[in-house]
Amino acid sequence: xxxxxxxxxLAAVLLIGFASTAAAATNEGWDERFGRPxxxxxxxxxxxxxxxxGGRFASAxxxxxxxxxxxxxxxxSPVGSGxxxxxxxxxxxSLATDGENLYAAGSFNRAGDSLANNVARWNGAKWSSLxxxxxxxxxxxxxDGGYVYVGGSFFIPSINASNIAVWTGxxxxxxxxxxxxxFGVPIVRAIVVDTDGVYIGGNFTSIDGVTATNVxxxxxxxxxxVGTGIGTPGHQVISLAVWNGSxxxxxxxxxxxxxxxxxxxxxALGTGADGTVLTLFPNGNELCVGGFFDSAGGVNAGRIAxxxxxxxxxxxxxxxxxxxxxxxAFASWNGGLFVGGTFARVGGGLTVNGIARHDANGWTAxxxxxxxxxxxxxxxxxxxxxxxxxxxxxxxxxxATNISRWDGRRWWPLxxxxxxxxxxxxxxxxxxxxxxxxxxxxxxxVTNLARWNGAAWSSVGAGVNNTxxxxxxxxxxxxxxxxxTSAGGAPANRxxxxxxxNWFSLGAGFTTTVNALCLAGxxxxxxxxxxAGNPGNRIxxxxxxxxxxxxxxxxxxxxxxxxxxxxxxxxxxxxxxxxxGANRVAKWDGTSWSPLGAGLxxxxxxxxxSLGNLYAAGTFFQAGGxxxxRxxxxxxVEWHPLGSGANNIVSAIxxxxxxxxxxxxxxxxxxxxxxYFGIWHPPVPEAFISAQSGGIIVTWTSEPNQTxxxxxxxxxxxxxxxxxxxxxxxxxxxxxxxxxxxxxxxxRVEQVAP
Numbered sequence: 187x188x189x190x191x192x193x194x195x196l197a198a199v200l201l202i203g204f205a206s207t208a209a210a211a212t213n214e215g216w217d218e219r220f221g222r223p224x225x226x227x228x229x230x231x232x233x234x235x236x237x238x239x240g241g242r243f244a245s246a247x248x249x250x251x252x253x254x255x256x257x258x259x260x261x262x263s264p265v266g267s268g269x270x271x272x273x274x275x276x277x278x279x280s281l282a283t284d285g286e287n288l289y290a291a292g293s294f295n296r297a298g299d300s301l302a303n304n305v306a307r308w309n310g311a312k313w314s315s316l317x318x319x320x321x322x323x324x325x326x327x328x329x330d331g332g333y334v335y336v337g338g339s340f341f342i343p344s345i346n347a348s349n350i351a352v353w354t355g356x357x358x359x360x361x362x363x364x365x366x367x368x369f370g371v372p373i374v375r376a377i378v379v380d381t382d383g384v385y386i387g388g389n390f391t392s393i394d395g396v397t398a399t400n401v402x403x404x405x406x407x408x409x410x411x412v413g414t415g416i417g418t419p420g421h422q423v424i425s426l427a428v429w430n431g432s433x434x435x436x437x438x439x440x441x442x443x444x445x446x447x448x449x450x451x452x453x454a455l456g457t458g459a460d461g462t463v464l465t466l467f468p469n470g471n472e473l474c475v476g477g478f479f480d481s482a483g484g485v486n487a488g489r490i491a492x493x494x495x496x497x498x499x500x501x502x503x504x505x506x507x508x509x510x511x512x513x514x515a516f517a518s519w520n521g522g523l524f525v526g527g528t529f530a531r532v533g534g535g536l537t538v539n540g541i542a543r544h545d546a547n548g549w550t551a552x553x554x555x556x557x558x559x560x561x562x563x564x565x566x567x568x569x570x571x572x573x574x575x576x577x578x579x580x581x582x583x584x585x586a587t588n589i590s591r592w593d594g595r596r597w598w599p600l601x602x603x604x605x606x607x608x609x610x611x612x613x614x615x616x617x618x619x620x621x622x623x624x625x626x627x628x629x630x631x632v633t634n635l636a637r638w639n640g641a642a643w644s645s646v647g648a649g650v651n652n653t654x655x656x657x658x659x660x661x662x663x664x665x666x667x668x669x670x671t672s673a674g675g676a677p678a679n680r681x682x683x684x685x686x687x688n689w690f691s692l693g694a695g696f697t698t699t700v701n702a703l704c705l706a707g708x709x710x711x712x713x714x715x716x717x718a719g720n721p722g723n724r725i726x727x728x729x730x731x732x733x734x735x736x737x738x739x740x741x742x743x744x745x746x747x748x749x750x751x752x753x754x755x756x757x758x759x760x761x762x763x764x765x766x767g768a769n770r771v772a773k774w775d776g777t778s779w780s781p782l783g784a785g786l787x788x789x790x791x792x793x794x795x796s797l798g799n800l801y802a803a804g805t806f807f808q809a810g811g812x813x814x815x816r817x818x819x820x821x822x823v824e825w826h827p828l829g830s831g832a833n834n835i836v837s838a839i840x841x842x843x844x845x846x847x848x849x850x851x852x853x854x855x856x857x858x859x860x861x862y863f864g865i866w867h868p869p870v871p872e873a874f875i876s877a878q879s880g881g882i883i884v885t886w887t888s889e890p891n892q893t894x895x896x897x898x899x900x901x902x903x904x905x906x907x908x909x910x911x912x913x914x915x916x917x918x919x920x921x922x923x924x925x926x927x928x929x930x931x932x933x934r935v936e937q938v939a940p
Contacts, residue, residue: 212829213829213830213856213857213858214829215828215829215856215866215867215868216828216829216855216856216857216858216860216864216865216866216867217855217858217860217864217865217866217867218249218858218859218860219865220855220859220860220861220863220864220865227239227240227241227243227514227515227526227527227540227541228240228241228242228278228279228514228515228526228527229241229278229279229280229281229514229515229526230281230515230516230517230524230526230541231281231282231283231288231517232517232518232519232520233283233285233288234285234286235258236256236257236258236259236519237256237257237259237517237519237520237524238254238255238256238257238265238281238283238288239254239255239256239257239281239515239526239541240253240254240278240279240280240281240290240292241253241277241278241526241540242276242277242278243255246262246264249261249262249263249264251263251264251265251268252264252267252268252269252270252276253268253269253270253276253277253278253290253292253294254268254269254278254281254288254290254308255268257552259520262552265288265308266297266298266308266311266312266313267298267299267313268297268298269290269292269294269296269297269298269302269306269313270294270295270296271293271294271295271296272295272296273295276292276293276294277292277293277294277323278290278291278292278294279291279292279293279323279324279325279326279338280292280324280325280326280327281327282327282328282329282334283329284329284332286309286310287307287308287309287310288307288308289305289306289307289308289316289327289329289334290305290306290307290308290327291304291305291306291324291325291326291327291336291338292304292323292324292325293323293324294306297313297314297315298312298313299312299313300312300313300314300315301315302314302315302316302319303315303318303319303320303321304319304320304322304323304324304338304340305319305320305324305327305334305336305353306319316334316353316358317353317357317358318342318344318358320336320338320340320341320342320347320351320358321340321341321342321343322338322339322340322341323338323339323340324336324337324338324340325337325338325339325373325374325375325376325388326338326374326375326376326377327377328377328378328379328384330379330384332354332355333352333353333354333355334352334353334355335350335351335352335361335377335379335384336350336351336352336353336377337349337350337374337375337376337377337386337388338373338374338375339371339372339373339374342358342360344358345358345359345360346360346363347359347360347361347362347363348360348362348363348364348365349362349365349372349373349374349388349390350362350365350374350377350386350393361384361404362393362394362409363394364392364393364394364395365390365392365393365394366390366391366392366393367389367390367391367419368391368419369419370389370419372388372389372390372391373388373389373390373422374386374387374388374390375387375388375389375422375423375424375425375437376388376423376424376425376426376435377426378426378427378428378433380428380433382403382405383403383404383405383406384403384404385401385402385403385404385412385426385428385433386401386402386403386404386426387400387401387422387423387424387425387426387435387437388400388422388423389419389421389422389423390402391419393409394408394409396408396409396410396411397411397415398410398411398412398415399411399414399415399416399417399418399419400415400416400417400421400422400423400435400437400439401415401416401423401426401435401447402415412433412447413447413450413451413452414452416435416437416439416440416445416452417439417440418440421437421438421439421440422437422438422439423435423436423437423439424436424437424438424462424463424464424465425437425463425464425465425466426466427466427467427468427473428468429466429468429473430468430495431448432446432447432448432449433446433447434446434447434455434466434473435447435466436459436463436464436465436466436475436477437462437463437464438462439463441454441458442454442455442456442457442458442459442460443458443459443460443461443462443463443477443479444458444459444463444466444475444493445458455483455493455498456482456483456484456497456498457483457484458482458483459475459477459479459481459482459487459491460479460480460481460482461477461478461479461480462477462478462479462512463475463476463477463479464476464477464478464512464513464514464527465477465513465514465515465516467515467516467517467518469516469518469523471494472492472493472494473492473493473494473495474490474491474492474516474523475490475491475492475493476489476490476491476512476513476514476515476516476525476527477489477512477513478512478513479491482498482500483497483498484498485498485499485500486500486504487500487501487504488500488501488503488504488505488506488533489504489505489511489512489513489527489529490504490505490513490525491504501533501544502533503532503533503534503549504532504533505525505527505529505531505532505533506529506530506531506532506533506535511527511528511529511530511540512527512528512529513525513526513527513529514526514527514528515527521545522543522544522545523543523544523545524541524542524543524544524552525541525542525544526540526541527540527541528540532544532549533549534548534549535579535580536549536550536551536580537551537579537580538551538552539551561576561577561578561607561837561850561851561862562574562575562576562578562837562838562849562850562851562862562863563575563576563577563607563608563609563610563622563837563838563849564576564608564609564610564611564838564849565611565792565838565839565840565847565848565849565863566611566612566613566840567840567841567842567847568613568618570593570594571591571592571593571594571613572591572592572840572842572847573589573590573591573592573600573611573613573618574589574590574591574592574611574838574849574863575588575589575607575608575609575610575611575620575622576588576607576608576837576849576862577607577608578590578862579603581597581599586598586599586600586603587599587602587603587604587605588603588604588605588606588607588608588622588624589603589604589608589611589620589638590603592847592863600618600620600638600643601627601628601638601642601643602628602629603627603628604620604622604624604626604627604632604636604643605624605625605626605627606622606623606624606625607622607623607624608620608621608622608624609621609622609623609653609654609655609656609668610622610654610655610656610657610666611657612657612658612659612664613659614659614660614661614662614663614664615662616639616640617637617638617639617659618637618638618639618640619635619636619637619638619646619657619659619664620635620636620637620638620657621634621635621654621655621656621657621666621668622634622653622654623653623654624636627643627644627645628642628643629643630643630644630645631645632645632646632649633645633648633649633650633651634649634650634651634652634653634654634668634670635649635650635654635666636649646664646684647673647674647684647687647688647689648673648674648675648689649673649674650666650668650670650672650673650674650678650682650689651670651671651672651673652668652669652670652671653668653669653670654666654667654668654670655667655668655669655699655700655701655702655714656668656700656701656702656703656712657703658703658704658705658710660705662685662686663683663684663685663686664683664684665681665682665683665684665692665703665705665710666681666682666684666703667680667681667682667700667701667702667703667712667714668680668699668700669699670682673689673690673691674688674689676689676691677691678690678691678692678695679691679694679695679696679697680695680696680697680698680699680700680714680716681695681696681700681703681712681728682695692710692728692733693721693728693732693733696712696714696716696720696721696726697716697719697720698714698715698716698717698720699714699715699716700712700713700714700716701713701714701715701743701744701745701746701758702714702744702745702746702747702756703747704747704748704749704754705749706749706754708729708730709727709728709729710727710728711725711726711727711728711736711747711749711754712725712726712727712728712747713725713743713744713745713746713747713756713758714743714744715743715744717739721733721734721735722734722735722736722739723735723738723739723740723741724739724740724741724742724743724744724756724758724760725739725740725744725747725756725774726739736754736774736779737763737764737774737777737778737779738764738765739763739764740756740758740760740762740763740768740772740779741760741761741762741763742758742759742760742761743758743759743760744756744757744758744760745757745758745759745789745790745791745792745804746758746790746791746792746793747793748793748794748795748800749795750795750798750800751798751940752775752776753773753774753775753776754773754774755771755772755773755774755782755793755795755800756771756772756774756793757770757771757786757790757791757792757793757802757804758770758789758790759789759790760772763779763780763781764778764779764780766779766781767781768780768781768782768785769781769784769785769786769787770785770786770787770788770789770790770804770806771785771786771790771793771800771802771820772785782800782820782825783809783810783811783820783824783825784809784810784811784825785809785810786802786804786806786808786809786814786818787806787807787808787809788804788805788806788807789804789805789806790802790803790804790806791803791804791805791835791836791837791838791850792804792836792837792838792839792848793839794839794840794841794846795841796841796842796843796844796846797843797844797892797893797937797938797939798821798822798892798893798939798940799819799820799821799822799841799892800819800820800822801817801818801819801820801839801841801846802817802818802819802820802839803816803817803836803837803838803839803848803850804816804835804836804837805835806818807831809825809826809827810824810825812825812827813827814826814827814828814831815827815830815831815832815833816831816832816834816835816836816850816852817831817832817836817839817846817848817866818831819846821889821890821891821892822891822940823890823891824891828846828856828866829855829856829857829866830856830857831855831856832848832850832852832854832855832860832864833852833853833854833855834850834851834852834853835850835851835852836848836849836850836852837849837850837851838850843937844867844868844937845865845866845867846865846866847863847864847865847866848863848864848865848866849862849863849864850862852864873885873886873887873935874886875933878923878924880924880926881923881924881925881926881927882925882927883921883922883923883924883925884896884921884922884925884933884935885919885920885921885922886919886920886921886935887918887919888915888917888918888919888920889915889918890915890916890917890918891914891915891916892914892915892937893912893913893914893915893937893938893939893940894912894913894914894915894920894935894936894937894938895908895912895913895935895936895938896908896909896910896913896922896933896934896935897909897933897934897935897936898925898931898932898933898934899931899932899934900930900931900932902932906932906934909922909925909933910922912938912940914940
């Protein structure tokens with residue numbers, strides 16, 4: 187039987203594709219699709235056919251970006267190489283557009299390959315500076331009629347500009363030379379351009395000798411106050427907007443933190459918001475207001491609210507009240523309203539990590555990563571599907587409570603999931619079994635066990651009376667193990683069998699916890715913390731009638747068991763197997779125990795096998811005496827890392843072909859964002875065809891101790907046939923020689939089991 191998952195096809199010198207486990211020490215193999223979606227932006231703007239976000243971030247979803255990113259409705263992409271700062275943190279505080287160009291302003295000194303002091307222009311292909319920029323931080327930018335207005339806390343010494351200036355397209359001009367604040371450092375935080383002038387807001391008491399408290403107007407010739415201003419020097423305006431013929435100001439202000447100027451007087455918007463207003467956004471027949479507040483006009487609002495001109499209303503639901511962040515920006519694009527900020531979730535518990543879209547159908551997150559997992563405890567592969575279980579309520583953009591399915595491209599919920607933590611998953615045909623600590627699956631009352639048939643949840647008899655740690659299933663029979671002492675209401679100590687109708691005990695079972703189960707041939711293996719007074723020390727075998735020990739067993743707990751070939755492998759916290767040294771992982775050949783090299787330097791929590799390789803996951807950071815962080819591969823001779831591994835505990839692992847799926851509490855794998863779930867794909871090496879007398883040589887890069895099969899065909903539509911025997915590689919290159927070729931011929935190399 188062949189085991190092919192990625193392959194190569196060649197025709198003389200034609201390379202179609204190839205894969206093996208070579209180059210395993212690099213991070214190329216770690217999948218990039220499971221990082222955090224969203225970017226926690228402080229500024230948003232739509233331009234042409236995309237939404238742009240700016241802030242202080244270096245990635246958007248799984249894509250590396252610098253300070254600014256582009257969302258096309260499906261995925262994030264960088265905007266060139268973004269903006270960076272050689273002397274300190276990079277901030278993009280504000281974005282603006284003239285319809286064709288994107289302008290970014292903040293705190294940076296480089297945009298793409300160009301030097302750009304705190305302000306830059308992106309023309310769709312490259313970044314460029316706006317003259318010599320400014321010295322200091324820009325907090326706000328606005329574009330109108332070919333002019334670019336910037337405000338902040340900066341100077342342009344060459345033109346004696348202070349805190350507010352304009353770029354004409356060829357040069358900088360000052361709009362103010364003397365912005366003052368009675369006590370403290372003045373700052374401009376908001377600019378809006380209207381038909382009658384340019385309005386600025388911030389924290390100041392005069393501008394170029396004109397008394398103006400926190401808001402002022404440039405009429406083209408000079409500055410003027412806007413009424414008596416807003417508040418006192420202790421207040422500040424953070425956002426400005428023009429809507430329905432009036433000017434609106436939001437910030438940290440008296441009388442509800444938001445106010446309206448109708449051209450003659452300032453007025454409050456009802457009772458306003460009960461916290462700071464950070465952003466105002468005209469959106470058709472309503473003004474959207476965001477910030478750090480809990481209510482607006484007495485209505486529970488959760489950081490975002492709407493003003494229709496006479497009254498307040500909330501987004502139903504708004505930002506999750508347990509989310510401690512704030513809303514900093516709005517943008518309207520592609521039929522939806524986008525909200526950006528430092529919040530983690532929106533109403534209904536949807537994790538969005540700083541940016542979300544709202545429309546008539548409610549909220550959606552941006553990005554396709556797995557997010558808001560607090561822990562993944564179970565990973566089980568079945569065909570092209572991978573099932574994950576643990577403690578979470580969302581995978582990707584899909585609500586999935588504690589159990590979910592990955593089909594290779596996207597996540598799918600299993601109905602409404604289960605109401606507690608899932609520790610174990612087993613698949614038998616079309617049935618998916620989940621075990622853990624829970625009382626409901628979908629709308630069905632269950633007891634720590636449930637079955638999903640692809641359409642609905644059902645109970646597994648009366649279930650078991652305590653936590654399920656492990657499951658194994660085959661041919662309609664399910665085995666469960668854990669902390670329980672009864673199954674289906676009858677005694678069953680820590681392990682039991684379900685035949686589809688009834689529960690049965692397996693002998694006297696065990697006196698303490700069982701953590702792991704493994705079916706191999708006609709035998710069931712169980713591992714846990716049990717010792718004296720039990721059928722074996724931490725591991726035992728059930729032959730269908732009775733339990734048997736595996737030699738003298740192990741000296742500490744077993745957390746994982748897997749079969750490979752004719753052998754059984756156990757992993758856990760033990761350091762002895764059969765009375766001899768074996769660090770956290772050991773092999774039972776039916777007669778005796780043996781170590782796997784120098785083993786692992788800390789606990790093993792999961793084991794899986796594929797194509798003659800054993801994969802281990804846990805809390806360790808060395809395998810065989812070399813660095814291997816929480817996940818490693820044993821090829822039968824020595825240990826290998828999977829890139830730089832994971833940055834926190836890996837609790838579960840499932841290998842299929844050359845792909846390795848892992849779950850745990852980690853946030854990155856291979857140095858790439860990977861939230862609680864990750865996939866290792868062996869990096870793609872190279873393959874070659876060369877001529878020799880009477881035939882050709884097929885050479886491919888290989889991994890020592892791995893087994894390969896060369897196949898060939900003269901018709902790609904007819905399938906491939908084995909060519910010669912399997913080859914076990916002894917070096918990083920393997921060759922098949924003296925291959926006769928009489929016509930166009932294609933070759934494929936598969937990695938297979940020994």
